Amino acid sequence: MTYIRPQFRHPALPKNDLGYTSKEYEGALSTLCAGCGHDSISGSIIQACYELSIAPHRIAKLSGIGCSSKTPTYFLGNSHGFNSVHGRMPSVATGANMANRDLVYLGVSGDGDTASIGMGQFVHAIRRNLNMLYIVMNNGCYGLTKGQDSATADEGSKSKAGSVNPFQPIDLAGLALELGATFVAQSFSGDKEQLVPLIKEGLSHNGFAFINVISPCVTFNNNPGSTKSYDYVREHLEASPAPDFVPTKKEIKTRYASGTGTDIRMHDGTSIRLEKMAHDRNPYSRLEAMNALQNSRNKNEILTGLLFVQPVSDDLHQTIQSSDKPLNSLGKDVLCPGSSTLATINADLR
Amino acid sequence: MKPTDIKDPEYFHKVVDCQYACPAHTPVPEYIRLIAEGKYSEAYMVNWESNVFPGILGRTCDRPCEPACRRGRIEEEPVAICRLKRVAADNKDDVKAYMPKIPSKGNGKKVALIGGGPSALTVARDLAPLGYEIHLYDDQNAGGGMMRSQIPSFRLPTDVLNEEVNYILDMGVHTHFNTYVSSLQEILDKGYDAVFIGTGAPRGRNIDLPGRKEAAANVHIGIEWLASVAFEHTSKIGKKVIVLGGGNTAMDCCRTSRRLGGEEVKVLVRSPFAEMKASPWEKEDALHEDIPILDNHVPKSFIVKQGKLVGMTFDKVHAVYDNKGKRSLVSTNEPEVFVEADDVLVAIGQQNSFPWIEQSTDVKFDEWGMPVVDKLTHQSSNANVFFGGDAAFGPKNVITAVAQGHQAAISIDLHCQEKDLTQRPAPFTNLVSQKMGIHEWSYDNDVVNDLRFAVPHADKKVYLSDRKVEVELGFDVQTAVKEAQRCLNCDVQTVFEANRCIECDACVDICPTSCITFTVNSEEEELRPRLKVPAINITQDLYVSTSLPTARVMVKDEDVCLHCGLCAERCPTSAWDMQQFLYNVTKAG
Numbered sequence: 001m002t003y004i005r006p007q008f009r010h011p012a013l014p015k016n017d018l019g020y021t022s023k024e025y026e027g028a029l030s031t032l033c034a035g036c037g038h039d040s041i042s043g044s045i046i047q048a049c050y051e052l053s054i055a056p057h058r059i060a061k062l063s064g065i066g067c068s069s070k071t072p073t074y075f076l077g078n079s080h081g082f083n084s085v086h087g088r089m090p091s092v093a094t095g096a097n098m099a100n101r102d103l104v105y106l107g108v109s110g111d112g113d114t115a116s117i118g119m120g121q122f123v124h125a126i127r128r129n130l131n132m133l134y135i136v137m138n139n140g141c142y143g144l145t146k147g148q149d150s151a152t153a154d155e156g157s158k159s160k161a162g163s164v165n166p167f168q169p170i171d172l173a174g175l176a177l178e179l180g181a182t183f184v185a186q187s188f189s190g191d192k193e194q195l196v197p198l199i200k201e202g203l204s205h206n207g208f209a210f211i212n213v214i215s216p217c218v219t220f221n222n223n224p225g226s227t228k229s230y231d232y233v234r235e236h237l238e239a240s241p242a243p244d245f246v247p248t249k250k251e252i253k254t255r256y257a258s259g260t261g262t263d264i265r266m267h268d269g270t271s272i273r274l275e276k277m278a279h280d281r282n283p284y285s286r287l288e289a290m291n292a293l294q295n296s297r298n299k300n301e302i303l304t305g306l307l308f309v310q311p312v313s314d315d316l317h318q319t320i321q322s323s324d325k326p327l328n329s330l331g332k333d334v335l336c337p338g339s340s341t342l343a344t345i346n347a348d349l350r
Numbered sequence: 351m352k353p354t355d356i357k358d359p360e361y362f363h364k365v366v367d368c369q370y371a372c373p374a375h376t377p378v379p380e381y382i383r384l385i386a387e388g389k390y391s392e393a394y395m396v397n398w399e400s401n402v403f404p405g406i407l408g409r410t411c412d413r414p415c416e417p418a419c420r421r422g423r424i425e426e427e428p429v430a431i432c433r434l435k436r437v438a439a440d441n442k443d444d445v446k447a448y449m450p451k452i453p454s455k456g457n458g459k460k461v462a463l464i465g466g467g468p469s470a471l472t473v474a475r476d477l478a479p480l481g482y483e484i485h486l487y488d489d490q491n492a493g494g495g496m497m498r499s500q501i502p503s504f505r506l507p508t509d510v511l512n513e514e515v516n517y518i519l520d521m522g523v524h525t526h527f528n529t530y531v532s533s534l535q536e537i538l539d540k541g542y543d544a545v546f547i548g549t550g551a552p553r554g555r556n557i558d559l560p561g562r563k564e565a566a567a568n569v570h571i572g573i574e575w576l577a578s579v580a581f582e583h584t585s586k587i588g589k590k591v592i593v594l595g596g597g598n599t600a601m602d603c604c605r606t607s608r609r610l611g612g613e614e615v616k617v618l619v620r621s622p623f624a625e626m627k628a629s630p631w632e633k634e635d636a637l638h639e640d641i642p643i644l645d646n647h648v649p650k651s652f653i654v655k656q657g658k659l660v661g662m663t664f665d666k667v668h669a670v671y672d673n674k675g676k677r678s679l680v681s682t683n684e685p686e687v688f689v690e691a692d693d694v695l696v697a698i699g700q701q702n703s704f705p706w707i708e709q710s711t712d713v714k715f716d717e718w719g720m721p722v723v724d725k726l727t728h729q730s731s732n733a734n735v736f737f738g739g740d741a742a743f744g745p746k747n748v749i750t751a752v753a754q755g756h757q758a759a760i761s762i763d764l765h766c767q768e769k770d771l772t773q774r775p776a777p778f779t780n781l782v783s784q785k786m787g788i789h790e791w792s793y794d795n796d797v798v799n800d801l802r803f804a805v806p807h808a809d810k811k812v813y814l815s816d817r818k819v820e821v822e823l824g825f826d827v828q829t830a831v832k833e834a835q836r837c838l839n840c841d842v843q844t845v846f847e848a849n850r851c852i853e854c855d856a857c858v859d860i861c862p863t864s865c866i867t868f869t870v871n872s873e874e875e876e877l878r879p880r881l882k883v884p885a886i887n888i889t890q891d892l893y894v895s896t897s898l899p900t901a902r903v904m905v906k907d908e909d910v911c912l913h914c915g916l917c918a919e920r921c922p923t924s925a926w927d928m929q930q931f932l933y934n935v936t937k938a939g
Contacts, residue, residue, distance in 0.1 A: 006797035006914050008424045010863045010883045035854040035922025043859035190853060218854065218922045230852045234900065 005029045017053035025050045027077040031070070037189030037215030037230075038068055038137045042075040044192050045106070045135075048199035049076060060096055060103045064089040064118055067144050068110030068137035068215075076106075087118025090125035093132055094316070100326035101317050104203055105132035112142050115151040115170045126179040126208050131315040133202035133209045136172055137189070139217035140228035147220025158225025171297065173307060176210040177290050182310040183209035184289065186303060188233050189216065194304060201306065207313045214302060236301050283309055351874050353896045353903075356845065359779040362931040364891060365908050366841045368431055371418035373753035375777075375935045376400040378415055378431055379841040383793065385438055386834035388827075393438035395448050400935070402472050402518070402752050403497075405510045408436025409822065410501055412598075412629060412747040420838050423887075424863070424910050427802040429836045430825075437830040439510070450479035452521050457481035459766045462542040464531050467495020468748045469739030470548035471518045472755025473762065478521035480763060480939040485542070486523050489530040491581075493519055496550050496740075497748060499577035500599065502606050503818040534707045534735070544734050544762045547707075547721075548755070551700040551740040557594065561652030565659040565694070569652065572603045572697030579606055579817070588692020591615040592662055594649055595697035596626035601633065603695040604641045609817035616689060618647040618662075620679060622669050635821065638807075639814065648679060650686060652694070661690040700745045711735070720744065727771040728758040736762055756937055763938040775936035784842055784928045785918075791928055793842050795915040798835045839913045843931045846904055848895040850925035853902070857917035857926055858882070863910045866917060871903045881907055 013021040025046045030039050049059065056078035063069035065086035072081050080103065084092040093107050107125075114122045114136050125134065140153040149157070152172065153165045173186045183205040187195045195213065202209035214233050216222050222229045227236075282288050289308035296303040316322075323330065354361060364370050368378040376397060384393035397404035411432050419428030459482050463470040466488030474484045492498060493515040497506065519525060531537060537545055554571035562569065568588065572595065578584040591612040593604040596619035607615045617636065619626055623645040626633065633643065647664040654660065664687045667679040702720060707713050714722045714731040721730050723737045730737055738758040739751035761771050784792045806823045813819040825833060858866045867881040874892065878885040885892060885907040895904040918926040 004796060005860070005916065006862045006912050007799050008797060008862060008910075008912060010865075010910055011424060012883055012886065013864065014883070030860075030920075033922065034920045035852065035856045037854065039859050039920075040855045043855065190855060192855065216854070218852075222852075230854060231899075 003029055016050055018055060020050065020053075020056075022046055022050045024056060024078060025076055027072070027074040030074040032067060032074075033143075033217075033219045035218035036067070036143075037139060037213075037218070038071050039074065040189040040192065041135065041137055041195065041213055041215055042071050044189075044195045044199055045075045047192070047196045048203065051196070052200055052203060054104055054203070058102075058104055059106060060093075060100075061106045061108065062089050062093045062096065063108045064110075064113035066110040066113045066142075067139075067217075068108055069113055071137065072108055087113050087116070087121055089113065089118065090121040090130070090134075094125060094128070094130055097130055097132060097316070098322060098327075100328060101131070101322070101324075102326045105130075106203065107132055107134045109134065109136050111136060111138045111140060111150045111152040111172075115172060119170075123175070123179055126176055126181045126210070128316045129180070129182060129207045129313060129319070131207055131317065133199070133205070133211070135199070135202075135211050135213060137215040138172065138212055138228070139215050139221055140169075140226070141217050141221040143217045143220055147217065154227040157227040158223065160220050160223045160226075164225075171293070173210070173212045174290065174293050176212075177286055177293070177308055181210045181308075182207035182313045183306075184308045185209075185211045185306045186213075187211060188214045188237060188302070188304055190230060190234065191237075191304070198306060201309075205309070205311075207310070207315045214304075233302060237304055283307075286310075351871060351877060351892065351894045351903075351905075353848075354891070354893045356843075356893075359777055359933060361891065362779075362781070362841075362843050363777075363933045365843060365911075366931065366933070367418040367420050368415035368429075369841070369933065371414045372401075373414065373750045374401045374756065375753075375933065376415075377841065377932060377934065379837055379839050380932065381438060382429070382431070382434055382834045382837040383839070385434055386794070386831050386837075388831075390438045390441040391443045391445050391448070394442040394445055397435055397438060398445070398517075399937075401749060402475055402755075403468060403514045403748065404435050405439035405514050406497055406506060407749060408432060408434075408439050409506050409510070409820075410497070411435075411749055414749070420840050420910065421836060424912070425801065430802055430805070430833050433805050433822075433825055434830060434834055436824050437827070440824050441827065446517075449517060450521075452478055453481045455481070456483050459483065459543045460485065460541070461762060461766075462487065462537050462540070462545045464534075464537065464545065464547045465495055465549035465739075465741065466490065466493040466515075466525075466527070467548055467550050467739055467751065468497060469741075469751040469755040469758070470495070470546060471515065472752045473546050473548070473738065473759045474521065474523050475518045476756060476759035476938040477762060478518070478523060482766075484521075484523045485526060486519075487526045487529050487531050487537075489528065491527050493525065493527070495548070496573075499580050500573050500602065502576065502579070502602050504605065504609065504813060504821050505602070507818070507820050532706050534711045534713065538711060538732075538734065542734070543766050544736060546736045546738060546758055546762065547730075547741050548737070548739045548751070549704075549741045551702050551745040553701045553703040554599075554696065555699040555701055557649065557696050557698060559649060559651050561654050564654040564657070565652040568659040568692060569694045569696065572599045572695050573700060575695055576602060576606060579610065584610070586611045589613045590661075590690050590692045591695065592689055592691040592693075593617045593695045593697060595619060595699070596621055596628055596643075596645075597697060597699070598628045598632050599700070600695075600697035601628045601636045603697050604636055605639055606817060607693075607695065608639050608641065608814055612693075614690075615641045617641060617643045618649065618664060618689065619643065619645050620648050620667070621677075622646055625669070625677075639810070644689075646679070646682075647687065648681075653688065659691060659694065661688055662694060663688050700740070702741060702744065704741075724771075726757070726774070727761040728754060729761055729765070729771060733765070736765075756935065759938040760936075778932075778934040778936055780932040781843070781845070781929045782932075784915075784930055785924075789919050791842075791915050793839050793928075793930070794835070795839070795842075795913070795928070797838065797912050797914050798832075800832055800836055802836065803829050803833045840911075841931050841933075842913050842915070842928050844893070844906065844911065844913070844915075844917060845927050845929045846893065846895055846906070847925050847927070848898055848904065850923045851895075851898055851904065852923055852925075853898055853900055854922060856920040856922065860916045860920040862914065862916065863912055865907050865909070865911045867905045867907075868898070868900075868902045869905060870901070871897070877905060878907075881905060883907070885909060 059079040381393040422428035738754040890909040893906040
């Protein structure tokens with residue numbers, strides 16, 4: 001097997017605002033199965049970070065355990081990384097974010113890591129509106145342990161061995177909406193046109209951004225009868241608002257002729273344009289998003305795209321009024337102001 | 351765009367840039383792999399089948415393959431294809447056993463070859479194994495033509511030349527050396543079934559300037575002088591030498607002068623240095639031998655004092671280009687430059703010359719004095735007479751002469767069987783999967799980062815003192831293997847089967863050089879700028895699949911594909927496969 005990727009890149013590879021090509025955002029060669037949806041998502045993350053011109057060392061990527069959680073090795077090789085305990089990525093991300101609010105936090109998890117062992121952590125990260133992008137690579141099975149049904153496997157979905165799943169699935173996007181996430185999107189690993197802008201938006205969003213990405217397990221869950229196979233997902237994708245990410249100060253360009261788009265201004269001055277959204281739904285309405293999600297589920301369809309966004313909200317730092325500066329930039333005199341300051345505080349408490 | 355038809359052998363042929371650029375279409379990556387495996391004799395025979403003179407060409411070829419090499423588009427320099435060919439020739443075992451068997455009983459047909467150069471020898475090599483009786487006429491005392499008379503021994507040792515010429519002459523060719531053919535009619539009257547004319551471009555162009563006549567004793571025509579050195583009629587030259595001209599013959603003249611006593615040898619050329627006709631490496635070698643090349647100098651006159659040449663005067667010019675890119679040399683109006691010289695070598699071009707072809711032969715000539723020859727069949731206006739090499743279409747190079755020799759041999763064979771000459775045999779092609787296991791290929795798909803290795807040279811003092819000492823030593827085996835590893839194996843093709851593709855994007859994500867895009871189809875001009883990296887090199891094709899389930903197509907820009915096989919390794923359904931494409935030009939018989 002070739003474990004080495006050639007060092008040569010296309011000599012005409014374009015450069016972003018920082019002068020980097022996409023090569024500077026790549027990671028090691030993937031060891032996942034050939035054709036894994038997760039690799040496509042890695043590709044989309046590389047593309048999104050490259051296009052946003054984020055300096056690689058300003059990103060922290062965190063993950064738990066599972067096929068999905070292996071992927072941070074395969075993208076952003078020049079960024080900070082933390083491969084944590086199974087299901088515990090949200091805690092580690094919370095800690096890291098509290099210590100250094102200046103980094104861009106990207107959490108990568110899977111359906112097992114999030115909907116089973118990590119459920120208790122996941123919901124609290126949402127509830128606290130932690131400023132991060134949380135991506136679930138959702139393949140509906142435990143690929144690393146030979147493909148048992150996971151908690152997101154649809155009821156009635158058939159496994160590769162032929163057994164039918166009798167349980168209700170956990171709808172992660174629905175859960176995120178219910179718990180008050182301020183950015184909720186759903187996408188498909190095989191649709192980079194949609195996924196890349198969503199990741200860019202999620203990374204630019206202030207607060208907890210959640211993207212549930214259906215990502216077929218090519219080895220254990222790509223069989224006829226599975227509801228997470230490439231073919232099934234493609235057949236059941238619901239025509240969804242196609243987002244276009246518009247960075248600050250750049251001319252708004254759309255790939256679509258229709259002029260009925262809705263521009264959503266994000267807190268940092270960037271905006272998202274949602275084509276055709278105006279006819280269908282209000283992207284600011286949590287209630288409408290929940291209805292739409294439920295409706296498409298009833299029709300056996302998978303609703304993708306940006307489901308809900310609340311552009312302005314208080315993230316965890318603002319809520320708990322933590323330090324404006326990263327802890328590592330604070331000097332000893334600020335972190336430990338001395339006994340006279342303690343005396344003053346104590347005096348106030350008398 | 352229409353889906354690419356990979357059944358058309360020319361599609362994948364074009365992807366193998368080196369082979370496509372080679373006039374003889376030698377399967378370059380195939381023999382480079384054999385060299386890397388240490389199979390020098392096999393590598394030599396792959397070459398020999400195609401270009402007949404691997405040892406000679408491995409030292410002297412014009413290398414049209416190297417500027418075409420894909421490696422030159424992804425890093426600084428192409429693979430040293432030419433010098434690897436020499437490695438095969440230098441390290442091979444006795445290859446006589448691999449040579450084609452000559453039938454003991456002939457086919458009753460007789461062919462005359464006029465001229466013993468590369469094209470005529472190629473015709474002999476192709477026809478002798480088919481049972482033809484071959485008669486070769488040449489005015490020199492041995493075969494090889496210009497390879498013997500014009501290429502100096504320090505670039506091509508005589509034993510290398512003799513070996514490869516003899517492989518052919520040993521096929522039972524009837525040689526008539528030291529025989530100048532002064533009448534084609536006489537040859538035709540001998541009743542040959544076909545006559546092949548490969549007499550090259552034997553006449554060096556002269557220069558007519560004031561003082562030329564008076565200086566005649568010390569002014570020599572380049573190719574004639576080189577021939578006279580090669581046949582040991584000339585063994586010295588004056589201390590100060592001027593070489594006029596900027597082609598490879600000028601480079602051979604100046605370098606030979608350095609070895610025959612020329613101490614201050616200068617090349618003076620009309621054109622700017624960058625536009626000289628000589629190959630870049632030949633110019634480099636001349637400069638390395640302390641020979642200044644003075645460009646933009648147009649010769650004005652020979653200066654003779656007391657009946658002896660003392661030098662030449664030149665007008666300095668600069669190049670001016672009109673809006674069509676046509677060049678003219680305009681005088682800078684500086685005072686004339688005087689350059690001292692004891693001898694002047696004139697190497698400003700070669701011409702064809704056919705004083706021996708009579709009108710009665712029905713061989714017609716055009717207004718420039720060139721024979722009227724069919725570009726495809728090489729047949730002249732006399733159906734029994736064929737032309738090849740420089741004699742057919744003007745001065746080119748050895749490899750072109752070989753390629754034309756092969757084609758002429760096909761025509762002669764068809765002609766002797768009274769078949770249609772325009773029905774050319776299709777190339778032999780083969781496409782074989784290289785898959786050995788899930789992630790294993792039968793070729794070395796790891797792309798090395800090494801830059802081009804330099805060929806070591808002999809000691810300058812030694813080679814400048816003896817014109818027969820070869821300058822280049824050739825790669826040693828260790829370096830050759832490393833250089834061979836730089837080859838990207840462009841003949842191992844990326845073959846795509848659309849009906850297996852599940853559009854998972856794995857190939858798009860893994861491709862190191864961003865060659866693959868899945869997108870909506872459109873016309874080529876509209877498609878090229880829309881790819882993952884815009885395909886601006888229009889000399890390279892786009893590989894377009896049939897329509898996929900999502901109504902998109904797979905588009906691969908062949909331009910900088912590393913043929914690393916990662917697309918096929920990452921493909922879960924084997925929609926991509928790496929398949930070795932062999933393309934051999936079919937020979938006569």
